[in-house]
Amino acid sequence: MTPRIGTTLRGGDEVLLGFARALRAAGVPVTQDRTRAYLDAVAIVGLGDRAATSAAGRATLCSSPDHLERHDRVFEAWFGTDLPRTSTASPRERSAVTTLVVDDSGEGQGAGEADDPIRAAASATEVLRHRDVAGLSPADRQRLTALYATLPVRSPRRRTARHVAHHRGEVDASRTLRASLRRMGEPAEIRWRRRGTRPRRVVLLVDVSGSMSSYADALLRLAHRLGHGVSTGSTTNGVETFTLGTRLTHVTRALRARDPERALAAAGDAVPDWSGGTRLGETLRAFLDRWGQRGMARGAVVVIFSDGWERGDAALLAEQMARLHRIAHRVVWVNPHRGKPGYEPLQGGIVAVLPHVDDFLAGHSLATFADLVEVIARA
Known part of the structure; x- marks a missing residue:
């Protein structure tokens, strides 16, 4: 139209x-x-x-x-x-x-x-x-690509141990005393402080297996938008992106290109198992063993994009999700079928992970991506 x-x-x-x-x-x-x-x-x-x-x-x-x-x-x-x-x-x-x-x-x-x-x-x-990205025509896909820039991305924040000056909060005794000394001991205006904040890391795990192939392009565009949407000083906010399939691939460096088309082309070249099988439990274990347990997932907002179709052992997937939930600040699972009429979370993988996720969201349209962005910002 x-x-x-x-x-x-x-x-x-x-x-x-x-x-x-x-x-x-x-x-x-x-x-x-x-x-x-x-x-x-x-x-x-x-x-x-x-x-x-x-x-x-x-x-x-x-x-x-x-x-x-x-x-x-x-x-x-x-x-x-x-x-x-x-x-x-x-x-x-x-x-x-x-x-x-x-x-x-x-x-x-x-x-x-x-x-x-x-x-x-x-x-x-x-x-x-509000349309499902999997059913869009090439022309509509091109129009939708330009709309990713309208997503109001904001970085989640975490409190730090250091305090900063503020107009309310707790009394800053040191600054109040120094202000009084500058006035030769005369009473000065009370100074206040509060704990500062800094961006919280966001980790994106994108399923690029065969069952998710129709959504993989849109999800990686969303990952690119999240990585470039909020600036903190001279660098982008701490967003790390991995792809899941038969193996784990770290694509953060490929998505650093400012142009989305170049970034997605670089990510496509870096992913060897595009539209392959699904071993969520094994790839999550590889992520936790090499990256997550050592600090990347600690205190982070971890977002997993997958429909939950698991060819491997569902018990292994549940075990690794429990590990992830213990060290992450918040775990969000995004399923493109979640918002469709008649959907029920009956797949073995979904049943295994639901006890270990904080948010179970839909992820099939730009409107649902906007809801996800808001959930991440408030985490």
Whole structure:
């Protein structure tokens, strides 16, 4: 479906306002003042000029060089290949609300012929967000790829032993005393402190076996987004990614490339057992023996993407999941079939792991990925 605007002067503003909201959801701090400046700038350059519209957004909505890439990704996802051929309203005309309709046929119906006018500029995008990624056409997959940039990724935090100054909390006796001494012993304002925080490591274990092959590409794109979504100083947040199949493969280095296509191509070259069998118990034991027990999984949020089909011993899988649960801060299991009607967790692998997971989530659409991102951020 392609969004099409009615032939009013204010039709373009609905699209631009929707784009500003999507950009804010992607993590760019878009304020009302910046949105107003953006609408005024596009009214001057004209909505029909794609390059000028993009430049107006970069100049008015982005407050940091780090926001420019997010702006470009959301711009491509929101507007697609063509901008709507409609005029934007002047600043005086923006008080009225216009209607956006969705053209299901793509045949150019009039705005008055639609049965359900809606107020969101991305109804087609919203439908795409809830569709199963395994059943998408190549064109829809390409559109969905651009929408990964809209996932509001935030790093989970853990408390540290060191204290930092704060406006409330416990009394910071040392700073309060020093402030009093600077005033020659006169009483000074009480200073407060609280324990600081730092990012908590996230470990992603992605099943790339045959039963998960239709989801593996989308899950690795999600892993790439998580790895590059939050910055802490000069490095990305602590996200480690492994693939599970007949063997364990560490693909964090392959996913470091900023461009998602290059990163996924590098990960594909690094994984030798793509679309192979499934030995979850053995690969989890290999992860814990070599990486997890030595510190990578300790205190971390561990997310396992798998449908639970296990060719090996389910008892071994349960044993390794119990080991993992003892050392990890939180264990999340994401099953692409979890959110589908009629699903029951009856597979031997799922039955074995459920007692040792903290969250059992769906993972078949961009909307469920957004829910997962929120669970990770709050862990």
